[in-house]
Amino acid sequence: MLKGVPIVVAFSDAQGYLLELFGDPLVHQMVAQSGIKRGIQFIEQECGPNVVSRALQEDRPVKLIGDDHAYEALHGVACYGAVIHNMDKSLPIGTLSIMAPIGEAHDYFLPLLVTAVDSIERQLLLAHNNRTLDVLNRMILESTPNAVVIVNEKGIVRECNNLFEAYLGIRSEDIIGRPAATIPYVGEYLDRSVRGQTRYQDVELNIPKPEESAARICLFDCYPILDTSKCPSGALGQLKDITERSRTEQLLIQAEKMSVAGQLGAAFAHEVRNPLMVLKGFFQLISEEYSVKSDYVNIMMDEFRGIEEIVQEFLSVSRPRGSTYRKCDIGCVLTSTVSLISPMTRMKGITISTDIAKDDLFVLGDEHNIKQIIINLLNNAMDAMEHPGSIYVSAKLNDTKTNVQIEIQDEGAGIDPNIFSKLGTPFYTTKEKGTGLGLTVCSILIEQHNGTIHFRNRNEGGTSVILEFPAFQSKATESNRDDDKVS
Numbered sequence: 001m002l003k004g005v006p007i008v009v010a011f012s013d014a015q016g017y018l019l020e021l022f023g024d025p026l027v028h029q030m031v032a033q034s035g036i037k038r039g040i041q042f043i044e045q046e047c048g049p050n051v052v053s054r055a056l057q058e059d060r061p062v063k064l065i066g067d068d069h070a071y072e073a074l075h076g077v078a079c080y081g082a083v084i085h086n087m088d089k090s091l092p093i094g095t096l097s098i099m100a101p102i103g104e105a106h107d108y109f110l111p112l113l114v115t116a117v118d119s120i121e122r123q124l125l126l127a128h129n130n131r132t133l134d135v136l137n138r139m140i141l142e143s144t145p146n147a148v149v150i151v152n153e154k155g156i157v158r159e160c161n162n163l164f165e166a167y168l169g170i171r172s173e174d175i176i177g178r179p180a181a182t183i184p185y186v187g188e189y190l191d192r193s194v195r196g197q198t199r200y201q202d203v204e205l206n207i208p209k210p211e212e213s214a215a216r217i218c219l220f221d222c223y224p225i226l227d228t229s230k231c232p233s234g235a236l237g238q239l240k241d242i243t244e245r246s247r248t249e250q251l252l253i254q255a256e257k258m259s260v261a262g263q264l265g266a267a268f269a270h271e272v273r274n275p276l277m278v279l280k281g282f283f284q285l286i287s288e289e290y291s292v293k294s295d296y297v298n299i300m301m302d303e304f305r306g307i308e309e310i311v312q313e314f315l316s317v318s319r320p321r322g323s324t325y326r327k328c329d330i331g332c333v334l335t336s337t338v339s340l341i342s343p344m345t346r347m348k349g350i351t352i353s354t355d356i357a358k359d360d361l362f363v364l365g366d367e368h369n370i371k372q373i374i375i376n377l378l379n380n381a382m383d384a385m386e387h388p389g390s391i392y393v394s395a396k397l398n399d400t401k402t403n404v405q406i407e408i409q410d411e412g413a414g415i416d417p418n419i420f421s422k423l424g425t426p427f428y429t430t431k432e433k434g435t436g437l438g439l440t441v442c443s444i445l446i447e448q449h450n451g452t453i454h455f456r457n458r459n460e461g462g463t464s465v466i467l468e469f470p471a472f473q474s475k476a477t478e479s480n481r482d483d484d485k486v487s
Contacts, residue, residue, distance in 0.1 A: 006104045008024070051063065062081050063081075065078045077100070149236070152234045168185065189237065201223075326366075341379075350385060363470065364470070391409065451469040
């Protein structure tokens with residue numbers, strides 16, 4: 001910018017060392033011939049009077065014109081200098097000087113220098129404050145328990161914290177500087193917030209966890225950022241992880257449902273079981289006394305047995321039977337259970353195949369209850385298959401050798417993804433004649449064994465049910481857990 005302007009601008013540090021010169025090439029050359037160049041130090045004892053050392057000594061703007069200089073080579077030059085201070089103006093950190101031929105010099109050069117120095121000091125203070133604010137902002141971003149992302153007024157991502165990277169499984173360098181709309185799950189909300197100044201609060205999002213099958217449940221808030229003039233200058237979004245809270249709420253809801261189911265089951269059993277036994281007993285006496293032999297008798301006895309099974313399911317929910325826990329061989333339990341249910345499957349044209357690993361598949365549990373779980377799940381698999389097909393049962397240790405994993409696969413129509421969360425809920429059923437208690441009983445028994453149950457639809461069609469029970473570790477852990485039995 002100084003090309004054609006007959007002046008040279010120079011910067012020095014607080015010790016008087018010349019750091020840089022800028023200016024018209026001709027004037028620059030003239031100054032260089034007098035020995036003034038980058039790297040020299042202006043000391044009055046060696047250089048005589050000069051604006052650099054005098055301004056630093058007196059800590060004020062100064063000027064030297066013509067023969068005020070000691071060097072004869074500078075007698076045709078006018079020099080003006082001003083001190084640049086640190087941010088609190090307590091110490092000089094350098095000088096700014098102007099050199100010009102006397103014929104081009106003017107008194108306005110000195111106030112011009114003072115104005116320039118004031119601007120420089122303000123910029124230094126602003127840069128320092130900005131760095132301090134950046135550090136504070138980063139500390140706040142990283143100390144907050146929420147995942148935070150900030151976008152500017154154009155919808156471009158400006159900042160995010162480490163939690164945001166972890167929650168979404170992305171790197172900050174992959175999104176900073178890019179449109180917020182490209183961010184998965186939250187991008188559309190951020191974009192709308194910037195463009196329409198729209199606020200979002202407590203938007204529930206299910207975000208898959210990287211390398212995990214479970215999803216992270218988050219509440220997302222997003223609101224526009226306004227500057228001092230109330231004009232939009234960006235938007236801030238934050239994700240709050242409520243996975244554990246949601247899981248606890250679901251457990252409380254499930255516990256409440258189980259409590260209600262237990263109370264209903266107890267009342268139902270009390271009111272129905274005894275009259276049912278009386279009716280069944282008298283019916284048997286009448287049919288024997290009068291030698292009644294008819295298909296109607298068999299049908300009625302089948303219906304009595306069906307009612308008894310329903311009553312027993314209610315009793316299983318309201319008053320679980322006492323359990324004796326001992327070392328159980330899951331392979332043997334599966335083999336005997338499949339053999340037990342095979343005649344029923346053959347009648348429906350369904351084949352059951354098994355794949356039981358040769359590992360030691362031992363768990364600490366009640367063999368009767370584990371069989372009941374397997375039978376209920378196999379019955380569900382058969383009910384799900386409207387046509388002849390196959391059921392596949394497998395058992396093995398999981399990858400970490402800590403759990404015994406049982407999987408039951410069918411070739412049915414699969415499960416509507418919208419009802420996955422309702423499975424095991426008391427009285428919820430998709431069967432026309434179901435009570436909605438079979439999976440409830442299974443869930444209770446599995447929980448008593450510290451196990452888990454998961455459902456998923458297979459890509460090939462049908463459903464896969466996966467059970468996991470803690471593997472029996474050693475004889476030291478074997479013990480009988482005889483609960484109080486209720487008749």
